[in-house]
Amino acid sequence: MPELAFLPNWPPLANNLFWIGALLAVGVACGEAVRRVLRLPRITGYAAAGLALGPGGLGLIDRPVLEDLGVFADVAVGLVLFELGQRLDLAWLRRTPALALMGVAESLGAAALVFFTLHYYFDLVPLAAGVAAAIAVSTSPAALMRVAADLRAEGQVTERALIITAINGVLAFLALTVLIPWLHFEYRGGWLTMITHPLYLLGGSAALAVVAGWLTLRLAGLIGKSPERQFIAVIAMVVMTVGIAIALKCSVLLALLGMGALVRNADREHHLVVVDSGNAGQLFYVCLFVISGASLDLALLATAGAAGLAFVLVRFAGKAVGVLALAPLVGLEWRKGVLLATALAPMSGLAVVLVHQTAALYPEIRASVAPVVLAAVVILELAGPVATQFALRRAGEAEEGA
Amino acid sequence: MILEFKRSEPLSLGVELELQLVNTRDWNLTRGASDLLAAVKKAKHPGEIKPEITESMIEISTGICRGYADVHAELVALREVLSAAAARLNLGIAGGGTHPFQKWSERRIYDTPRFKHVSELYGYLAKQFTVFGQHVHIGVRSGDEAVRLAQGLARYTPHFIALSASSPFSLGVDTQFDSSRLNVVNAFPLAGIMPTVGDWQDFEHYFDSMRAYGIVESMKDFYWDIRPKPEYGTVEIRVFDTPLAVDRAAQLAAYAQALAAALTEDRAWRPDARLPLVYSYNRFQACRFGFAATLVDPATQQHAALAEEVVATIGRVMPYAERTGGGAALAALMEMATARTNDARMLRDVLEQRGGLPDVVRFACAQWRGS
Numbered sequence: 001m002p003e004l005a006f007l008p009n010w011p012p013l014a015n016n017l018f019w020i021g022a023l024l025a026v027g028v029a030c031g032e033a034v035r036r037v038l039r040l041p042r043i044t045g046y047a048a049a050g051l052a053l054g055p056g057g058l059g060l061i062d063r064p065v066l067e068d069l070g071v072f073a074d075v076a077v078g079l080v081l082f083e084l085g086q087r088l089d090l091a092w093l094r095r096t097p098a099l100a101l102m103g104v105a106e107s108l109g110a111a112a113l114v115f116f117t118l119h120y121y122f123d124l125v126p127l128a129a130g131v132a133a134a135i136a137v138s139t140s141p142a143a144l145m146r147v148a149a150d151l152r153a154e155g156q157v158t159e160r161a162l163i164i165t166a167i168n169g170v171l172a173f174l175a176l177t178v179l180i181p182w183l184h185f186e187y188r189g190g191w192l193t194m195i196t197h198p199l200y201l202l203g204g205s206a207a208l209a210v211v212a213g214w215l216t217l218r219l220a221g222l223i224g225k226s227p228e229r230q231f232i233a234v235i236a237m238v239v240m241t242v243g244i245a246i247a248l249k250c251s252v253l254l255a256l257l258g259m260g261a262l263v264r265n266a267d268r269e270h271h272l273v274v275v276d277s278g279n280a281g282q283l284f285y286v287c288l289f290v291i292s293g294a295s296l297d298l299a300l301l302a303t304a305g306a307a308g309l310a311f312v313l314v315r316f317a318g319k320a321v322g323v324l325a326l327a328p329l330v331g332l333e334w335r336k337g338v339l340l341a342t343a344l345a346p347m348s349g350l351a352v353v354l355v356h357q358t359a360a361l362y363p364e365i366r367a368s369v370a371p372v373v374l375a376a377v378v379i380l381e382l383a384g385p386v387a388t389q390f391a392l393r394r395a396g397e398a399e400e401g402a
Numbered sequence: 403m404i405l406e407f408k409r410s411e412p413l414s415l416g417v418e419l420e421l422q423l424v425n426t427r428d429w430n431l432t433r434g435a436s437d438l439l440a441a442v443k444k445a446k447h448p449g450e451i452k453p454e455i456t457e458s459m460i461e462i463s464t465g466i467c468r469g470y471a472d473v474h475a476e477l478v479a480l481r482e483v484l485s486a487a488a489a490r491l492n493l494g495i496a497g498g499g500t501h502p503f504q505k506w507s508e509r510r511i512y513d514t515p516r517f518k519h520v521s522e523l524y525g526y527l528a529k530q531f532t533v534f535g536q537h538v539h540i541g542v543r544s545g546d547e548a549v550r551l552a553q554g555l556a557r558y559t560p561h562f563i564a565l566s567a568s569s570p571f572s573l574g575v576d577t578q579f580d581s582s583r584l585n586v587v588n589a590f591p592l593a594g595i596m597p598t599v600g601d602w603q604d605f606e607h608y609f610d611s612m613r614a615y616g617i618v619e620s621m622k623d624f625y626w627d628i629r630p631k632p633e634y635g636t637v638e639i640r641v642f643d644t645p646l647a648v649d650r651a652a653q654l655a656a657y658a659q660a661l662a663a664a665l666t667e668d669r670a671w672r673p674d675a676r677l678p679l680v681y682s683y684n685r686f687q688a689c690r691f692g693f694a695a696t697l698v699d700p701a702t703q704q705h706a707a708l709a710e711e712v713v714a715t716i717g718r719v720m721p722y723a724e725r726t727g728g729g730a731a732l733a734a735l736m737e738m739a740t741a742r743t744n745d746a747r748m749l750r751d752v753l754e755q756r757g758g759l760p761d762v763v764r765f766a767c768a769q770w771r772g773s
Contacts, residue, residue: 089426092492152508154425154433156491225758264427273758274428331441331490397433399510 019065024283026053027290041385043146043289048382050293057294066294073291075235076142076284077349078242078256081169082234084141085260086274088166098329099160103167106322106341107137111175113318114311118372122307127182128368134175135354135373136315136347139165140384143346146285147388155397157336161343161388166257169350173254176354177201183362205250209258212241216263221271230273231280253350292349292381300375308375312383315376319344336395343391346384351377405606405621407545410635411466413663413726414541417473417655418463419644420454420534421484421770422501422763424494429763431458431504431532434493435512441487448476451484455517456509456532460484460495466541469659469726474652481648485771496766497651498745499534499569499583499643502759506530506573527590533583536566536642538655539634540662545602547666548630551637554665554673555628555658556595556681559641560688560697561712565735566642566654567692568745571759580692580746583643584685590625592618595681605630627685637662641685646745646769653735656728661715663722676700693742712739 027049034045053060093100115133118124124132144165148158180201181194189197216237223229238256245255263272300308320341327337355373359365392398423434435457442451449464462484464476488495506529511521521528542548567580579585587593599605612618621632627641639658645651665671680698687695693709716736723732738744752765 086427089492092426095489095492156437159425159492270756270758270761270764273760333440396436396513 016065016068019061020069023050023053023061023065023069023290024286027286031286041147041389042150043143043285044382044385046286046289047293047296050290051296051298052293054294054296056296056298061294066291069287069291072284072287073349074242075239076288077252077353078238079235079281079284080142080145080288081253081256082238082260083145084162084166084169085257085262086264087162088170088257088261088264089163090261090265092163096330098326099163100167102160102323102326102330103164104171104322105326106164106319106344107168107171109318109320109322109325110136110315111318113314117310117314118307121310122372124368124372127179127186128365130179130182131176131358131365132311132369132373134172134179135351135358135369136311136318137168137175138172138347138350138354139168139344140346140348140350140380141165141169142285142288142350143348143385144343144388146289147346147385148392151389151392151398153392153397153399155395156332157340157343157395158392158397160330160332161340161391164340164344166261168344169253169257172350172354173251173257174202176358179358180361183358186364187362201251202254204248205245205254206258208241208245208248208250208255209262212237212244212255213259213262213266216259217267217269217271220273221269225271225273227273234272235280253353288349292352295352296378296381297374298378300371301378304371304375307372308379311372311376312379315347316341316345339391339395343388343395345380345387347380348377348384405545405602405609405632407548407602407630407632408635409543410541412541412543412547412666413659414636415467415469415473415655415659416464416539416541416634416636417467417477417651418461418537418539419477419497419648419651420459420461420536421644422496422498422534422766423458423460423488424496424501424763424767426492426494426767429494429760429767431456431501431509432493433457433510434491435460437491438484438487438493441491442483445483445487447483448479451480453512453514455512455520455528457512458501458504458509458532459512459534467655470652470656470723470728470731473655474648477648477652481770481772494763494767496763496770497534497568497644497646498749498766499567499581500572500586501532501534502571502749502762503574504532506532524590530586530589533569533586534644535583535587535640536644536651536654538639538642538658539631539636540639540658541636542666543635545605545630545632548632548635548637549599549602549605551662551665552596552628552630553598553677554671555637555639555661557673557677558661558715559595559627559681560684560695560708561715562639562641562654562658563643563685563688564692564695564708564712564744565657565738566645566650566745567689568643568646568749570746570750571753571762574759576750576753579690580744581643581689584641584689587625592623593625594627594685595678596624596626596629598675598678602630643745646748646766647772648770649734650745653731656723656726656731657716657719657735659726660719660723660728660732663725664719667722674701692744692746693739709739709742712736 027046030049031042031045034040111133114136115129119129177198180198184194219233245252323341324337425432435453452461454461462480467473509529569583572582631638677700680700684697695708696705
């Protein structure tokens, strides 16, 4: 054995842990810089850092590092969806059905305009255009919630944007589920698959949501009303549920949204205190946005940029029409309606996941729908949070100096 | 300068309530005043609905009322209008003198020049002043009468405190006080009891010197517990915590009105000149211990239990209350004092049963809605 074997090889090989830490450090610094210098949302800075260092930029971070970080991002996605589910206050929707209707209307508006634009102007086959339209319904929960939290925004535009984002998530899931039989048909799946697959997805995810939500409440009741310990319990249940959803090939989106909605609406004993994901939560969110940034493919802008831009614009127009049509009924003045629609602009990780899931069923999606949606995601990953921030500030709901 | 005192109908009543706006998710105070005001703009209701210094606060006030029944009816009507709007906006409205766990540093000043000015002058006190009180106005014919009535009512400050106390929690802890709200008010330079003056002319002299010193600009700069309000022609009692429900608010107004009637009509009710010596001590006792407080009588130097004194006093003013239809209201207050229970006690019981301060706020919202 050589005398100096205790020394590292030279040059030392940096391992994944080093890169994960470095990425977080750069991300968080970039977020602050972007906020202070450009007055843009921190999450835009995180995404920019990811983009700059990732495979599409300097290439300092490679796939294995991204995969390691992916665990953090999965936790973040779970937390975001769970928190969003808790925003789905059914009592509020029952009192003001017009608000639920607004969520449906702006979802339909976005889907319809995206469908027609992609089908008639960009020559996508109806099924592909349909998949893109269903994805267009979704709004990025992470972007919306993080921007609102960063600005400490509170008020009617913020609250409504959040509950509509939750409605968007449910409707996007349902729309894609409805398209599944068609996808199987195109891909020559059997009748049995066509019928049972969407049912399994819907029923399985819903059942998982109910069981996980119920267990969360039981656990919270057992622990008592300590926010610190309930936070750990919530993270534990969320991570577990994400894991089970993936293992059972159910929808993470529906399972976690449903779990959040259940604990919000079925907590008759009020066991669960609302836990602020606080400092620990931030860690996951930085990871999530850095990874989202790193996965952006700028080259798509050259190949599918026009379609992507059209997607972004008509999606916004559709959402705006839906919101404004119902604005008088929910007592929202015109100006705030426009701001609400603007706040709903972000689309990111969730859309990417939906694209990949659908592509797994029907590989042709990868060539037709994926470039358009992913190009739109490139635009909205960076511009979406800026739009949300602008809207919440203009609505007077952000804290001064935040 | 002459402070013109507007004459008004003697013993007429007006009530103002400062209310909390909370979200229905974690039950913290929320930014909701401007949205809520916009939502009730077109609704028909008696009295007024106004913004207060922070976005988490709203104030309702009745018009000029004759007695308990008027006050109660107007408050109920105002509550219904607000509750309907708040339900659409998913906001919770609650009484209570403090929010149990809000952090004052998170409050936002409502956007008007006066509020911004107050905020700059008082610094953190302005945000810390996120406390919620009930003000009762009692009409008087003249400034002289106002001075006499304000000094006479000061004797009963501890009663008002114990009957309305609803702020046991502040900044996330049990303060051990039944009314912790008044501790916040005490921080202002001109709080507590109004200085002793003989009549309205004396008061004007006092006001002029304070203005000449540059200490005050208007009557608004006096934060006294009970003060004359020349522009309304009233005496304003400000020591009440906002009760959890409108019924109690109207009952308290009826008690103040009956006391005012007794004080103006019967010389035997004239206050003892030594009251200012014991005022702060008695006031502290009532804030800290509620009905369990012990008061010092300035005339006899005897110590007496506050609860018993309230019961006895209500018995004595009952005939005056019955003239304006306030008999049942005073009977309800007497029952409270006898049982030595108040809103603060109720809130503490909820915390004990449920274990969380958010549960306390949820309970307060349900009490306010009357359900």
